[in-house]
Amino acid sequence: MALYVKAAEILQKAEKKQGALKTLVYDSKFSNIKQLFALVCETHKFSSILQEVIEATKLLKQTKLQMHLAKVLVYDLLMGQGLKCGGSWKAMMLKHRSRLQAELARMKVRQKVSRNEDLLPAGAQRASGDQLPRYVRVNTLKTTVDDAVDYLKRDGFSYLGQATRVDDVNLKRKDFVRDLHLPEVLAFSPRTDFHEHFLYKAGHIILQDKASCLPAFLLDPAPGSRVIDACAAPGNKTSHLAAIMKNKGKLFAFDLDAKRLATMSTLLLRAGVTCHQLAHCDFLKVDPDSPQYKDVEYILLDPSCSGSGMVCLRDDASDQDEDQARLASLASFQLRCLNHSLRFPHLKRLVYSTCSIHRQENEDVVTACLQQNPGFRLVPLLPQWPERGLEPLTQCLRASVSRTCTHGFFVALLEKAAGHGSSQVTAHGPSTCEKRPAGSADESGASETEEIQTPAAAQTDGTNGKKKKKRSRKKKKAAAE
Numbered sequence: 001m002a003l004y005v006k007a008a009e010i011l012q013k014a015e016k017k018q019g020a021l022k023t024l025v026y027d028s029k030f031s032n033i034k035q036l037f038a039l040v041c042e043t044h045k046f047s048s049i050l051q052e053v054i055e056a057t058k059l060l061k062q063t064k065l066q067m068h069l070a071k072v073l074v075y076d077l078l079m080g081q082g083l084k085c086g087g088s089w090k091a092m093m094l095k096h097r098s099r100l101q102a103e104l105a106r107m108k109v110r111q112k113v114s115r116n117e118d119l120l121p122a123g124a125q126r127a128s129g130d131q132l133p134r135y136v137r138v139n140t141l142k143t144t145v146d147d148a149v150d151y152l153k154r155d156g157f158s159y160l161g162q163a164t165r166v167d168d169v170n171l172k173r174k175d176f177v178r179d180l181h182l183p184e185v186l187a188f189s190p191r192t193d194f195h196e197h198f199l200y201k202a203g204h205i206i207l208q209d210k211a212s213c214l215p216a217f218l219l220d221p222a223p224g225s226r227v228i229d230a231c232a233a234p235g236n237k238t239s240h241l242a243a244i245m246k247n248k249g250k251l252f253a254f255d256l257d258a259k260r261l262a263t264m265s266t267l268l269l270r271a272g273v274t275c276h277q278l279a280h281c282d283f284l285k286v287d288p289d290s291p292q293y294k295d296v297e298y299i300l301l302d303p304s305c306s307g308s309g310m311v312c313l314r315d316d317a318s319d320q321d322e323d324q325a326r327l328a329s330l331a332s333f334q335l336r337c338l339n340h341s342l343r344f345p346h347l348k349r350l351v352y353s354t355c356s357i358h359r360q361e362n363e364d365v366v367t368a369c370l371q372q373n374p375g376f377r378l379v380p381l382l383p384q385w386p387e388r389g390l391e392p393l394t395q396c397l398r399a400s401v402s403r404t405c406t407h408g409f410f411v412a413l414l415e416k417a418a419g420h421g422s423s424q425v426t427a428h429g430p431s432t433c434e435k436r437p438a439g440s441a442d443e444s445g446a447s448e449t450e451e452i453q454t455p456a457a458a459q460t461d462g463t464n465g466k467k468k469k470k471r472s473r474k475k476k477k478a479a480a481e
């Protein structure tokens with residue numbers, strides 16, 4: 001019920017121009033942001049059709065529902081995966097279901113179409129996220145790609161082999177392929193649903209967009225190494241890192257949001273991840289010189305971002321001024337995270353990623369960081385990847401619906417330049433990892449509940465003043481050389 005009330009509230013606010021749809025969803029602090037995203041986006045997309053059905057059936061008069069609430073309920077009843085509420089609302093909606101279904105069917109007959117999607121204007125159909133392939137990543141901690149493929153074949157899917165072109169992921173019905181660029185990724189037709197599938201429930205496959213598999217794949221931490229996932233929840237990239245590390249070494253995962261960390265904990269358990277240590281804390285307050293973290297060699301930084309690359313989150317109602325202010329604040333947070341990451345004294349490689357399409361959060365952040373940290377350089381990535389970072393940062397990758405058949409995404413890989421010691425980077429910021437209320441995360445996303453280990457970083461320190469001075473001396477020396 002809370003889901004529908006929240007979704008209706010967001011749709012109403014967006015209509016009154018009280019904020020962009022995506023901002024309102026992020027700001028809602030709802031416990032399951034993904035579910036709320038999906039419902040709001042889809043209801044928004046079908047809004048005019050839902051309104052027509054509701055008006056034709058006189059649903060508001062008969063139920064006393066308010067229009068936005070009626071729209072989200074009717075969406076889930078007729079087009080979504082069924083009502084997720086019980087009690088009086090469910091009973092009421094079920095009472096009207098056949099009339100609502102009949103009205104939707106009449107609309108399709110009138111327009112001579114068979115699918116709900118076909119009722120949408122052409123532009124809206126193109127922007128739809130459900131046109132993207134369903135990607136799954138095979139979790140090599142639990143199985144192999146060959147075994148997963150065999151299982152799926154026995155389960156009625158037809159395997160077409162490895163893709164040879166980007167377009168080969170435009171698949172029909174039960175067809176699937178192995179991805180062109182990422183060997184552990186399989187692609188299926190857009191509406192394939194694995195939520196009830198054995199391989200998903202047993203953690204053998206992870207439902208993850210292809211672009212979001214790039215960061216861990218490119219960082220490629222060695223098994224046995226020490227790795228940080230700085231803004232980790234809900235943990236798909238963490239589980240990917242663990243698979244690449246073969247569960248050997250130490251994977252420190254931080255997040256500000258306790259509820260998202262709790263979700264993450266379940267996800268990691270299902271995926272068989274054992275080399276991790278979760279910490280509910282602000283990454284910016286983790287001390288790079290503490291005994292626990294000083295040997296970290298790899299960092300994956302996937303900080304909060306505008307989410308503008310997520311296809312379903314693009315909306316026309318966005319307020320330009322608000323977006324600019326929000327982007328500036330996100331970019332400043334992202335740059336702080338990036339600069340802080342480069343302070344880990346033994347860092348070799350860092351991957352920076354966002355699901356944003358905005359230059360401000362991507363190339364501009366990386367450029368500013370490189371200017372402030374001349375000891376690091378960009379690594380040219382996957383020459384065969386079809387979409388590059390915006391000039392001049394063509395070493396980086398971008399992803400998009402049109403060029404890579406994925407959500408919009410950006411990835412940069414930074415490595416310590418040869419000849420640069422451990423002290424080239426800027427020294428700043430606080431030195432302990434203190435708990436912050438989850439709500440204070442910049443654009444944090446969602447929430448759930450606690451479990452979480454106390455960050456070892458919170459127990460460190462006392463020696464930091466000395467370390468900072470030493471670092472600052474080293475930095476001055478390096479600058480003079």
Ligand SMILES: C[S@@+](CC[C@H](N)C(=O)[O-])C[C@H]1O[C@@H](n2cnc3c(N)ncnc32)[C@H](O)[C@@H]1O
Nearest residue numbers: 231234235236237255256257282283302304444
């Ligand atoms: C884009 S999401 C990360 C998604 C994750 N990498 C994955 O693949 O599942 C960004 C996350 O950063 C967290 N976050 C925001 N500010 C943070 C901070 N200062 N320290 C640690 N985590 C932070 C948010 O709570 C959110 O869960």
